[in-house]
Every structure is written in C-alpha cells, then in structure tokens.
Amino acid sequence: MNQKPLVSILIPTHRPDLLKHSLASALAQTYDNIEIIISDNSESDDIRQMCLQYPQIRYYRNPRPTKTDFWMNVENPMQHAKGEFIKYLFDDDLLFPNCIETMIGQLNMLDSETAKSISLIFSSRHVFDDHGVTYARWSPNADQQPGVMDGSHVMKYMLTTCSNPIGELSTVMFHNFYHEQWQDKDLFRYGDTTAEYGLIDVALYMRLLEKGNALYLPFDLSAFRLHQNGASNPAANPLFVNAITDWFFLIQEAKKRSLLDAETSIQALQQYMAIVNVHMDRYPERLTEVNQQAVSLIQSIENNK
Secondary structure, three states, X not given: OOOOOOEEEEEEEOOHHHHHHHHHHHHOOOOOOEEEEEEXXXXXXXXXXHHOOOOOEEEEEXXXXXXXXXXXHHHHXXXXXXXXXXXXXXXXXEEOOOHHHHHHHXXXXXXXXXXXXXXXXXXXXXXXXXXXXXXXXXXXXXXXXXXXXXXXXXXXXXXXXXXXXXXXXXXXXXXXXXXXXXXXXXXXEEOOEEOOOOOHHHHHHHHHHOOOEEEEEEEEEEEEEOOOOOOOOOOOOOOOHHHHHHHHHHHHHHHXXXXXXXXXXXXXXXXXXXXXXHHOOOOHHHHHHHHHHHHHHHHHHHHOO
16 A cells, blocks of 8 residues: 555535635645645635635536535535545534544554555544534544444444444545446445435445445544534434435345344334434424335334244
8 A cells, every 4th residue: 555645635615714714724734645625515706716825726616506415515526536545524624733644644554454454544533613612522432442443343333323433524534436446426325325415424434334444543633513504403404304314225225235134124223213203293204204114124024034
C-alpha cells in the first residue's frame, strides 16, 4: 500500500455560514496529500465566491440542486474524486487538524495484508451545539474495542440493534471503490435497497463492509454538530421516516444475501418493530404499512424453520 496515498476531502454544502468553518478545518489538515472538492447545492453564488479564494479547491455545482434530493449533492463530489481514500465532511461538521494524518498513520502501522483488508476507518468524535460548545464525547459501545473489526460482525450488529455504531459520514474515511469496482455508481444502494432519502450512511457502510473490515481508532478526530435544523431531528427533516423504514429494507436485503440467518433475522426485525412503536404516532400510515411487511416476513421465517 502507498504509505502516503491521496485523500479526497468531499464537502457537500448549501450553507455558506457553516461552510467557512468546515472548510477551514479541511484546509488545516496536517496531512498534505489531499484534494478538497466542494459540491454546492445552494441557491446563491456565495459558496462559489468563497471557493474562488482558494485555488487548491475544486468547486462543482450540483447539476440538480434540490432541498429534498440532498443525496445527489452528497454523491456529486464522489464522481470527481481522484483519491485512493475518501473523507466526507458535511458543512456543519469539523475535522480536527490531525484527523487524516492519524487515520493514514494508524493504517500504515498494520501489516500489509491486514491493511489491504480495511474498507473503512472511523474514530471517536465530539458532539457540539450551534454555539460551538462541546457537550458530549461519542465513542462506540463499551464492548467495541479499538483496532480491526470484522466487517460481517459490524454489519450484523448494526442490523440486529438497528443502530449505527460507526457514526456519521464526517467520522469515516473509506477506500475509494467507486470508479474501479462499483459499476452501478449508486453510492447509497445495498443490493436492491436504495437508501437515498434515509440511512445513506448505513447503506454505504454495509456496502463497504461486504468488501472488507473496519478499523476503529479511539482518538477524537472530528466533531459532529447537533442542531435544530439537522437531518437527525424528526421535526426538521420531512424525510426522517425513511431513516426508520430503511432498517427494514436493509434487514430484508441482508437476509436475502445470507448475511443474517433465521434467528438473527427475527431478532433484527423485532428490534425494528420496537423502533417503529416509538415513532408510530408521528408517521402512522407509512410505518403501519412497513410494519405489516415486517410481521409477514417474521411469519414466513418461522414457517420455514
């Protein structure tokens, strides 16, 4: 493996007031073999004008700017990335200056065969508010030890708990399979399941972890902004229901691909239905529909044991 590979920092953005902070954190990286690509989904010219100040930045306008199809703006810079590794940075998040240098450095400390098996790298992170005040430090659950993690085990854990122990895309660096191996060029598709309006990060991680393992680093290397207008807030995100229903379709797909056996499939579906019950009052029609599909799938699995 190249000891100092090119890393593409991809910043999908539509908020110039936040971009100035995330961009500054990208420019402050101590690792020098990087390219910074910005995809602009805004309605004004402010972001383009900001990027003109930095000749090293490659700026692209999202060809189909839209507020609901935000996934297009996330996928757009990927089409232009030349790096061996991809580091997403959403415009409301931050990278610590040593983020990429630490990730590449830790990868280089592995033996060559183990390093080749790594599809994604993630780390602990800070959580901060709109005022820039850090009020939490996020790290995976206690039984998740630092180091190399088997990709299939991580996938099963995500599905059986309906949770994302890895974190948001700004927390992760991953191998660039897009141009060479992903012929369908659909970044957020896992099998027949497209998670473009919901769990884009989980669908991508599933796809990556099918190809290899994860490397967890117990270092704080990024910061996630938790705010009222964030996509994780159901009140602010009209598409949030998809982040619930996508779990069912990912579980269904994983069973079809034999990642989950009968017992773990039922465990995953029961956990999914527990989450549905929490949100049923907010999305009764959509969740009732998918919940019925989950019940039918459990019955089918039970009948075929």
